[in-house]
Amino acid sequence: MLRVAVPNKGSLAEEASRMLRDAGYRQRSDSRDLSLHDRNNGVQFFYLRPKDIATYVSEGQLHLGITGHDLTEESSASVNEVLKLGFGNSAFRYAAPIAKGWTVQDLAGKRIATSFPRLVRANLAQQRISAKDVIRLDGAVEVSIELEVADAIADVVSTGRTLAQHGLEPIGDPILESEAVIVDRNAKFDQQPDSVDITKAKYRFIERLRGVVFARQYVMLDYDCPQVVQDEAVQITPGVQSPTVAPLSLDGWVAVRSMVRRSRVNDVMDELADLGCTGIVTSSLQSCRAVLPGHGGVSSMPGATPPPAESPSSSDPAVARMGVAGR
Helix, strand or coil, X not given: CEEEEEECCHHHHHHHHHHXXXXXXXXXXXXXXXXXXXXXXXXXXXEXXXXXXXXXXXXXXXXXXXXXXXXXXXXXCCEEEEEECCCCCEEEEEEXXXXXXXXXXXXXXXXXXXXXXHHHHHHHHHCCCCCCXXXXXXXXXXXXXXXXXXXXXXXXXXXXXXXXXXXXXXXEEEEEEECXXXXXXXXXXXXXXXXXXXXXXXXXXXXXXXXXXXXXXXXXXXXXXXXXHHHHHHHHCCCCCCCXXXXXXXXXXXXXXEEEEHHHHHHHHHHHHHHCCEEEEEEECCCCCCCCCCCCCHHHCCCCCCCCCCCCCCCCHHHHCCCEECC
């Protein structure tokens, strides 16, 4: 049975469980549960501290894990990030009191509090800045300045509201950009390789979640189009290979279906309406298997779990026949 680690609390936990449900997996209903067997899908989920997940996976106790890129980097665990999940986006940054007006260079000789001491020390060394001390705290680092434990902090910033509430502002460029990822172990020479069944299970799991990631970026667009402007309409919604076009019972009209980037959908609808297309409607997608190389996902990341030899190729027309539009 495939063993997968999931964050046990926080924003990563909520979003990870939501994505797993969209991919067809059962998830716990009680936040106190530490594990769950999804027997129908052959997966056992373990709910762990996000910062520990990469370590469990690297040691081989778990096959895959969902955690943050920043946590993976801080852990120095021997893992490969095989899929970006599109949530949990944040930046790891230095911050200091607004009244100070500091730059990053002003951190020289200062005390810096953080939950990511390894990343901070590496970044300071890279910039040739000699801090007085890097103080490890497990949370609420913003308070450390008020309590005179530190002069500045380095913390994960999403909106910046928490920093502002404590009279702090980010300084310098982000140390690291982060989002949720799936991690797989980077097999050590003394570890047994995964069995064929586990390799297949990993591939299936990753592909399911990749389908959800992809589906969240697109909508399905249907519209009726006068044949006289069909060529122009198809240029607006070109698809990967071509959109689906079918004749209507009304002479001189065709029905068109294609997938459009969610970020572009309203612009595309405006352009189609200007051409005289009607009945333009969108449908949300929960998941799909319409992903081609180059659209992001497993095949685009170093160290990704390869598909089993007998699995259908993502470039197979049967897999990729649904159009993907939006320029």
